[in-house]
Amino acid sequence: MPKDSHHDCEFCSALQQPTSTLEAEADSTYFTTITSVLRADPRHCTSLCRVLDSGIRALVPVRVRDKTQSLAVAGGPTSRSHFRIHGADDAYEDTFRIEFYTDRACNGWPWNLLLPGVPLPSRSDDLQCFRLIRDWLKVCRTTHELCRRYVPIPHCEVRMLHLQGQAVRLIDGFELHNDFAALSHCWGNAQHTTTTKATLEVHKASIDLAKLPKTFGDAITICEHLHIKFLWIDSLCIVQDDPDDWQQQAGLMQRVYTYAELVISADAASNSSEGLFRSRQQPIRVSSPSTPHLSTPVDIYVRDAIEHTHHTVAKSEGEEREPLSKRAWVLQEWLLARRVIHFSERELVWDCRQHIDCECGGFSRGHTRSKTESNATEDTRVLRGMMSKALVRPRQPSPTNQERIQLWKDVVDEYTARNLTKHSDRMIAIAGLASELGSSSKIGDYVCGFFEESLPIQLLWSRKDTSLAKARPISPVAPSWSWGSINEAVEWLEIWPDSSIDIRKCKIKNIADITIENDGHSQFDPTVQRCLALTANHIQGVIKKAAVLEFGQCLLTVSHPANQDDLEVFITPDVDLTGLVANTDLPVICAKLIVFESDANESEADSTQLELLCASLILLPVASPAKTYTRIGISQGEVPASWYDDAPRRMFTVM
Numbered sequence: 001m002p003k004d005s006h007h008d009c010e011f012c013s014a015l016q017q018p019t020s021t022l023e024a025e026a027d028s029t030y031f032t033t034i035t036s037v038l039r040a041d042p043r044h045c046t047s048l049c050r051v052l053d054s055g056i057r058a059l060v061p062v063r064v065r066d067k068t069q070s071l072a073v074a075g076g077p078t079s080r081s082h083f084r085i086h087g088a089d090d091a092y093e094d095t096f097r098i099e100f101y102t103d104r105a106c107n108g109w110p111w112n113l114l115l116p117g118v119p120l121p122s123r124s125d126d127l128q129c130f131r132l133i134r135d136w137l138k139v140c141r142t143t144h145e146l147c148r149r150y151v152p153i154p155h156c157e158v159r160m161l162h163l164q165g166q167a168v169r170l171i172d173g174f175e176l177h178n179d180f181a182a183l184s185h186c187w188g189n190a191q192h193t194t195t196t197k198a199t200l201e202v203h204k205a206s207i208d209l210a211k212l213p214k215t216f217g218d219a220i221t222i223c224e225h226l227h228i229k230f231l232w233i234d235s236l237c238i239v240q241d242d243p244d245d246w247q248q249q250a251g252l253m254q255r256v257y258t259y260a261e262l263v264i265s266a267d268a269a270s271n272s273s274e275g276l277f278r279s280r281q282q283p284i285r286v287s288s289p290s291t292p293h294l295s296t297p298v299d300i301y302v303r304d305a306i307e308h309t310h311h312t313v314a315k316s317e318g319e320e321r322e323p324l325s326k327r328a329w330v331l332q333e334w335l336l337a338r339r340v341i342h343f344s345e346r347e348l349v350w351d352c353r354q355h356i357d358c359e360c361g362g363f364s365r366g367h368t369r370s371k372t373e374s375n376a377t378e379d380t381r382v383l384r385g386m387m388s389k390a391l392v393r394p395r396q397p398s399p400t401n402q403e404r405i406q407l408w409k410d411v412v413d414e415y416t417a418r419n420l421t422k423h424s425d426r427m428i429a430i431a432g433l434a435s436e437l438g439s440s441s442k443i444g445d446y447v448c449g450f451f452e453e454s455l456p457i458q459l460l461w462s463r464k465d466t467s468l469a470k471a472r473p474i475s476p477v478a479p480s481w482s483w484g485s486i487n488e489a490v491e492w493l494e495i496w497p498d499s500s501i502d503i504r505k506c507k508i509k510n511i512a513d514i515t516i517e518n519d520g521h522s523q524f525d526p527t528v529q530r531c532l533a534l535t536a537n538h539i540q541g542v543i544k545k546a547a548v549l550e551f552g553q554c555l556l557t558v559s560h561p562a563n564q565d566d567l568e569v570f571i572t573p574d575v576d577l578t579g580l581v582a583n584t585d586l587p588v589i590c591a592k593l594i595v596f597e598s599d600a601n602e603s604e605a606d607s608t609q610l611e612l613l614c615a616s617l618i619l620l621p622v623a624s625p626a627k628t629y630t631r632i633g634i635s636q637g638e639v640p641a642s643w644y645d646d647a648p649r650r651m652f653t654v655m
Helices: 010-016 034-038 048-059 062-067 127-143 200-205 214-225 243-250 253-259 328-336 380-392 401-416 428-439
Strands: 029-033 070-074 083-088 094-102 157-164 167-175 181-184 230-232 262-265 284-286 300-304 339-343 348-352 356-358 461-463 490-492 505-510 530-548 554-559 566-571 586-597 612-622 628-640 649-654
Touching: 029 034, 034 048, 034 070, 048 083, 048 094, 048 284, 048 300, 062 094, 127 214, 127 339, 127 348, 157 214, 167 200, 181 214, 181 253, 181 328, 214 230, 214 262, 253 328, 253 428, 262 328, 328 401, 328 428, 401 428, 401 490, 461 628, 530 612, 554 628, 566 628, 586 628, 612 649
Parallel strands: 181 230, 181 262, 262 339, 628 649
Antiparallel strands: 029 070, 070 083, 083 094, 094 300, 157 167, 157 230, 284 300, 339 348, 348 356, 461 490, 505 530, 530 554, 530 586, 530 649, 554 566, 586 612, 612 628
């Protein structure tokens, strides 16, 4: 590509070098200072930095520019994002993010770094937006195999809103094989119209649209434009003050979201009064001079960067996510749905089982479900793609049982990092997803947050936060050995596939309710207490008095069963132990679960002598019921496996 170096400043010249060009790879970034761009002399540089200078001055206030020290420049033809500048202060905190795009594709330097962009309508209720949704829906219905192929719809009747122009009423006995939409939204603290025992018959006759919150009215407007006559909204279709009705209808929620023709997602609204539709920032045109490489000038536009954070996982650091994507209840609504239309603050995002797209074009450059990366913990798009393959049994090979268990662990990882208003919903808000995943495979019964397939590996969860643990909820909804027993985000000990599972008996059974009939749903009932019957080698341990450290870990001393050796290891307890060890030592049991190889010696000459370590449950004896234990944490492999070789073996009942 020809280049007139005397027309390019140091910054523009650097971007053209093979070692630093942004064309080299999609995620490459060039770092510079803000002064090198803003002080570029236009007499000596007619290239990219003049465009960047104009964009920064047009969008970024002086006070923000003054505290900006460095710039990160990223993007280009091989990237899925527009050409972007991220400003940062001297503490490396973001000060601004802007992006540039052109009105047409160009091949000459430097305009080939600027991708064509899509101008967005000024509001998300513009007719152009509704046409775009109809186009996405039409393509999905006619060409997407994963979105068409799903398990036969069982006979199931629910309440539904019947939309007839300005007339809206609640109907009973709606069968899910008919076309309908469902709304996914934040309730928030604002009071809004709901269906109660007192209003049920009134709503069956007619619902006053003027009394509905704005989000509900906007969802009805969308259905009218898409010619969808039925809409499901939880607060209107479930009788809110009738526990029996709520229990019955809540059990059908996963089917509603699974079989809906479209899920309308109010991403940007923190409550039902804020509505779905938003005004959008309009881009600023940056003039660009003609260059020897172009016969005519190119129109270049700058706007605040559109961040596609609706799909980022909850544990992502530094990502500002919209209100709805922080809610735990919403995860199963999104993962089960065939199609979701996201109404975000800046744009519309289409998200179906086979494809993802958006108004600005950031997702449209060749992104399909089949091309997503395999690490499901990085992106909920991958969770959604894997879940689709697990549920609909497409023609390509479906996930193995081991992959399904890993998928479930990734789902729980994401789910527990989201917000949940009521701890009592901890197991309910994910039960529908577990039901659908379990019914589509042979991974065993689902009980208390786990599938019986590979149960020992699933028991190796721990708190993600290393700060001081919280107390266990006063009214627990799951036994101590379940991640559902605490109200914090969890993570899992990663075990290699060839790790041996040394456990003779690990099963779940009812405590006092062994006569309950298994009607196919009792395994999802959080009110049924269950214990873990665990047979394993074990060694004695003690958490010394006042051994809880400031950052939440405990110092555990374990004793070798055959000699007087002691070993001190750090553990992250599930719950706050401060009160228990304030004045006395705390005797515990370390029950052996899994033996695995340590890679600590891989860098040494003899890498064949790998140390065998053991992951174990840390159990605390409890007074009632007698001879039972409660889980308080795990040991993640700090104790050598040889310590357990001659240790006694017995059965523990873990509550």
